[in-house]
Amino acid sequence: MSDSNLAHAHQFDDAAQQHEASWLGMWIFLGTEIMFFGGMFLGYTVYRGDYPAAFADASNRLDITLGTINTAVLILSSFTMALAVRSAQLGARRPLIACLGLTMALGAVFLGIKFTEYYQKFVEHLVPGGGFGLSGPLAGAEQIFFSFYFAMTGMHALHMIIGLGLLTALIVKARRGRFSVAYNTPVEVIGLYWHFVDIVWIFLFPLLYLVGRHLQ
Amino acid sequence: MSAGHVVSVKLYAAIFGTLLVLTLATAGAAFIDLGGSLNAILALLIAGAKALLVILFFMHVLYSSRLTWVFIGAGFFWLLILLALTLADVLSRGWLQAAVG
Numbered sequence: 001m002s003d004s005n006l007a008h009a010h011q012f013d014d015a016a017q018q019h020e021a022s023w024l025g026m027w028i029f030l031g032t033e034i035m036f037f038g039g040m041f042l043g044y045t046v047y048r049g050d051y052p053a054a055f056a057d058a059s060n061r062l063d064i065t066l067g068t069i070n071t072a073v074l075i076l077s078s079f080t081m082a083l084a085v086r087s088a089q090l091g092a093r094r095p096l097i098a099c100l101g102l103t104m105a106l107g108a109v110f111l112g113i114k115f116t117e118y119y120q121k122f123v124e125h126l127v128p129g130g131g132f133g134l135s136g137p138l139a140g141a142e143q144i145f146f147s148f149y150f151a152m153t154g155m156h157a158l159h160m161i162i163g164l165g166l167l168t169a170l171i172v173k174a175r176r177g178r179f180s181v182a183y184n185t186p187v188e189v190i191g192l193y194w195h196f197v198d199i200v201w202i203f204l205f206p207l208l209y210l211v212g213r214h215l216q
Numbered sequence: 217m218s219a220g221h222v223v224s225v226k227l228y229a230a231i232f233g234t235l236l237v238l239t240l241a242t243a244g245a246a247f248i249d250l251g252g253s254l255n256a257i258l259a260l261l262i263a264g265a266k267a268l269l270v271i272l273f274f275m276h277v278l279y280s281s282r283l284t285w286v287f288i289g290a291g292f293f294w295l296l297i298l299l300a301l302t303l304a305d306v307l308s309r310g311w312l313q314a315a316v317g
Contacts, residue, residue, distance in 0.1 A: 023280075024287055031291030038295045045299070046306050068243045072236060079232040082223070082274045089222050188276075195274045199267045205239075206259035210246035214255050 007183070019185050026189040030196050037200050040155070044148045044207060047141075054141030056212025058134075061126060062149070063117055067209040070113045071201065077106035078198040085191040088174075088184035096187070097174050103194065104167045107160055114157055121146070149208055156204060159197045166190045221279040231273045238266050 012018040048055045084099035125133025127150070128143040170187055173179065179187060242262040250258065272278040277288065 020281070020283075024284065027284060027287045027291075031287065031294075034291045034295050035298070038298050042299055042302055045303065049306065064243065064246075068239065071239050075232065075235045075239065078235075078270060078274055079228060082228050083225065085276075086222060086225070086228070192275055195270050198274075199270055202266045202270070203260075203263050206242055206246070206263050210242065210259050211256070213246040214249040216247075 015182065022185045022189055026192050030192065033196060040148070040152050041203065047144050047148070051141035051144065054138040055145050056215050057138055058142040058145035059208060059211035060213065060216055062209050063120065064209050064213065066113055066117055067205055070110050071205045073106055073110045074198050074201050077103050077110065078195050080106065081191050081194045085188055088179050088187040089181065091181040093174060093177065096179065097171055100167055100171050100174065104164055107164050111157060111160055114153065152204055156197065156200055163194050163197055166193065221276060223273065227273065231269050235266055235269060238262050
């Protein structure tokens with residue numbers, strides 16, 4: 001694997017070792033991210049166990065059509081990100097920039113749809129707090145559901161926004177011709193990050209949108 | 217090690233297609249009352265399958281070193297500890313109350 005002709009920082013034996021260090025470093029970071037989102041998934045599970053009826057009723061107030069479309073948009077963006085990594089590996093600069101741009105556009109579409117959903121929730125007074133619009137015996141627990149909804153999708157959206165920043169930096173570097181067949185590690189590890197954020201959504205979608213549909 | 221392993225566009229497209237089908241399947245299945253907690257179990261199984269496809273193919277883990285597998289396994293193992301030990305407490309609280317009367 002080692003190729004001493006490739007450029008690498010002085011603390012590494014060769015470019016292959018440098019690549020493996022970046023690759024494993026990114027996976028350690030994603031391990032901490034699993035823990036970060038894991039805490040919220042755990043909280044959601046405990047409270048859904050306590051208030052199943054309220055969670056089902058509150059979940060049915062989310063827009064399942066927009067949720068499903070957004071899931072498809074995000075999966076498509078993961079597909080274009082995978083193609084971006086492939087283009088980088090092959091040293092194809094133009095397809096790389098095109099795929100990164102497409103991934104950014106799809107990420108922006110996702111955030112736009114998410115914004116529309118948030119707006120609807122504000123209009124319908126489904127935001128937890130003093131102005132919460134639902135009443136009745138389930139209202140308290142429904143506020144808990146919407147607290148989890150906004151916290152989890154909000155943190156997910158923040159990760160998407162950070163991802164858009166990272167993709168912007170990749171496009172700038174790609175345009176300057178910084179990536180080649182021999183060196184494309186940044187594209188690869190930011191790809192890992194983007195796919196991870198996709199996986200978080202893959203679990204958020206059924207847990208938030210699909211909980212109570214069969215009870216309607 | 218993943219460097220250098222180029223996955224074909226055809227395989228990526230097949231994974232993407234499967235993920236789309238699974239998304240529609242989980243959204244559709246949510247409207248059918250399967251009884252008990254089967255709806256939740258099916259939804260999580262489909263989500264798990266989708267996550268596995270993304271990890272193995274999009275994230276190139278299938279072509280990665282054993283060391284990478286250990287790192288990822290450690291991450292999910294700690295998640296399992298977090299979920300299992302907490303739920304072991306929370307889910308068993310009712311039993312204690314029932315026993316005390």
